[in-house]
Amino acid sequence: MMRRLSILAAIIIVAGFAVYWWLTMPVVVAASALPAHTPDLSNGKTAFNIGGCSSCHAVPNQPDRTRLGGGLPLTTPFGIFHVPNISPDVKDGIGGWSEAQFVTAVLEGVSPQGAHYFPAFPYASYHRAKLTDIRDMFAYIKTLPPVSGAAPAHEIAFPFNIRRNVGIWKLLFMERQPFAAVAGQSPQWNRGAYLVNTLGHCAECHSPRNALGGIVAAQRFAGGPNPEGKGWVPNITQKNLDDWSEKDIAYFLESGLLPDGDSAGGSMASVIKNTSQLSAEDRTAMAVYLKSLAPVEGPARPKSN
Amino acid sequence: MKRMFVTVAAVLLGIGAVYAQQDVVNQRQTSMKENGKNIGGVLGAMAKGEKPYDQAAVDAAIAKLAENAKTMGTLFPENTKGLKADGKYSASPKIWENRADFDSHVASYTKAVNEVSAAGIKNLDALKAAVPTLGKQCSGCHETYRLKEG
Numbered sequence: 001m002m003r004r005l006s007i008l009a010a011i012i013i014v015a016g017f018a019v020y021w022w023l024t025m026p027v028v029v030a031a032s033a034l035p036a037h038t039p040d041l042s043n044g045k046t047a048f049n050i051g052g053c054s055s056c057h058a059v060p061n062q063p064d065r066t067r068l069g070g071g072l073p074l075t076t077p078f079g080i081f082h083v084p085n086i087s088p089d090v091k092d093g094i095g096g097w098s099e100a101q102f103v104t105a106v107l108e109g110v111s112p113q114g115a116h117y118f119p120a121f122p123y124a125s126y127h128r129a130k131l132t133d134i135r136d137m138f139a140y141i142k143t144l145p146p147v148s149g150a151a152p153a154h155e156i157a158f159p160f161n162i163r164r165n166v167g168i169w170k171l172l173f174m175e176r177q178p179f180a181a182v183a184g185q186s187p188q189w190n191r192g193a194y195l196v197n198t199l200g201h202c203a204e205c206h207s208p209r210n211a212l213g214g215i216v217a218a219q220r221f222a223g224g225p226n227p228e229g230k231g232w233v234p235n236i237t238q239k240n241l242d243d244w245s246e247k248d249i250a251y252f253l254e255s256g257l258l259p260d261g262d263s264a265g266g267s268m269a270s271v272i273k274n275t276s277q278l279s280a281e282d283r284t285a286m287a288v289y290l291k292s293l294a295p296v297e298g299p300a301r302p303k304s305n
Numbered sequence: 306m307k308r309m310f311v312t313v314a315a316v317l318l319g320i321g322a323v324y325a326q327q328d329v330v331n332q333r334q335t336s337m338k339e340n341g342k343n344i345g346g347v348l349g350a351m352a353k354g355e356k357p358y359d360q361a362a363v364d365a366a367i368a369k370l371a372e373n374a375k376t377m378g379t380l381f382p383e384n385t386k387g388l389k390a391d392g393k394y395s396a397s398p399k400i401w402e403n404r405a406d407f408d409s410h411v412a413s414y415t416k417a418v419n420e421v422s423a424a425g426i427k428n429l430d431a432l433k434a435a436v437p438t439l440g441k442q443c444s445g446c447h448e449t450y451r452l453k454e455g
Contacts, residue, residue: 061406231453251353255440261338261345263440265447272444276437 024167026110031100037135044140047133049277051126051199055270056083059147065273068093069147074120076227078213079156081120089146102138103131109170116166118154119213124170125201128179133199173214188281192289195282200275205233205267208299222298231266232301239295249287250280326382330390333380336373343369344439351429352436358429370439371422374415378408393454400450410446417442 054065060072068087073080087093101112109123179198181190196202207215208224223235248259253275256264343366350356389395400407421435
C-alpha cells in the first residue's frame with residue numbers, strides 16, 4: 001500500500017513537473033518566421049525613442065543617450081537588477097546577435113540561450129508592438145557606437161531568481177494579443193493608444209501592481225507606489241488629468257512643464273527626454289488617447305511616506 | 306551669571322543660525338516657484354497657444370529666470386542638508402553627496418538661460434524652440450535632486 005502510494009506521488013510530481021516545464025516553455029521567434037524587410041532607420045529611431053531604451057540602457061551619469069553600455073542598477077521589491085549592455089559591441093553588447101534573437105528578446109522576453117528575461121525589462125508591454133517597428137529598431141541600434149564593458153550580475157533573492165518561474169508570470173500577466181486598432185476610433189487616437197500601450201510602456205509605472213509584480217488590470221493608468229522604490233506615481237486617467245487639456249499633456253511630454261507651472265521630476269524626467277524626441281504629431285496622438293481614458297480611482301495613497 | 310549669559314547667547318545664536326538656514330530653504334523654494342510661474346505660466350502658455358504672444362511679458366519672464374539663475378548655486382549651502390519647509394517638495398541629500406554633479410546641473414541650466422537671454426526671443430517660433438530646451442534642464446535636475454513627498 002505504502003509503496004503504491006509513493007509511486008503515485010512520484011507520478012504526480014513528475015507529471016506536475018512536466019506541466020510546469022510545458023507551461024513555462026520560452027517562446028522563440030525563428031529567423032525563418034521573419035519575412036523580407038528593408039529597415040527604415042528613421043522609424044527605428046522613433047521606436048527606440050518612444051521605447052525609452054536609453055532610460056535604462058544608456059551608461060548612467062553621462063549625457064549621450066546613444067551609448068547603450070548599461071550598468072544602471074534598478075532597485076525593485078525583488079532585488080537589484082543591473083541593466084545589461086545592448087550597444088553593438090560584439091563582445092559585451094549585442095553586436096553578435098541575429099535579428100531573430102533581438103526580436104525574440106524584445107517581443108517575447110527570451111534570451112538567445114532560451115531563458116526568460118525578468119520583467120524589469122518591460123517586454124510585457126513591448127510584446128504588443130509591431131514586428132516591423134522592432135526590426136527597424138534593431139537596424140537603428142546597429143548604427144550606434146559600440147561600448148565595451150559588462151554589467152555585474154543581478155542581485156535577486158530566491159525564488160524570484162529562477163528564470164523558469166518567469167514563464168508562469170508571463171502566463172498570468174502578459175497580454176497575448178498583439179495591439180489591434182479599435183474600429184470607430186480615429187487613426188490619431190489609435191496611434192496614441194499604440195504608442196502609450198506598447199513601446200511607451202506608460203502603464204508599467206502608472207499602475208498599481210500585485211504581490212507578484214503584475215499590473216492590476218482594473219486600475220491600469222490609475223497610479224500607485226513607484227515600482228522602482230520611493231515615492232508615488234500619479235494617476236493619468238481623467239480622474240486626475242481632467243483639468244489638463246490635450247495641449248497641456250502634449251506640451252508636458254515635450255518640455256516636462258506642468259500646466260500649473262511646476263516641472264517634472266523623478267523617473268518621469270527621463271521619460272520626457274525620450275518623448276521630447278518624438279514628432280509633435282505623435283505627442284498629440286498620445287495626449288488624445290490619454291484624454292479618452294475613463295476616470296479610474298487609484299489605490300489609496302498613504303498619508304506620509 | 307556671566308557664564309549663564311554666554312550660554313544663553315550661544316543658544317540664541319544657535320537658534321538664530323537654524324532660522325537663517327530655514328530662511329535659505331524658503332528663499333530657494335520661492336525662487337523655484339517664480340521660475341515655474343515664469344516658464345510655465347508665461348512662456349509655456351504662449352508657446353502652447355493659450356495666451357497671445359506678448360513681447361514685453363516674454364522679455365520680463367526671461368530676465369527673471371536669468372536673475373534667479375545667478376543665485377541658484379548659492380541657495381543650497383551644506384548646512385541646509387536635511388531641512389524641509391512646508392509643501393510637497395524638498396532638496397535631496399544627494400546634492401551634498403555629489404556636489405560637483407549638482408553644480409554642473411546649475412551651470413548647464415544657467416548657460417542655457419543666458420544663451421536664450423543673450424540671443425533674445427523675438428517671435429513665437431523662437432519661443433517654441435526655447436521653452437522645451439529650458440524645461441528639460443529643470444526636470445533634468447529635479448530627476449535626481451528634488452524629492453517629492455509620499
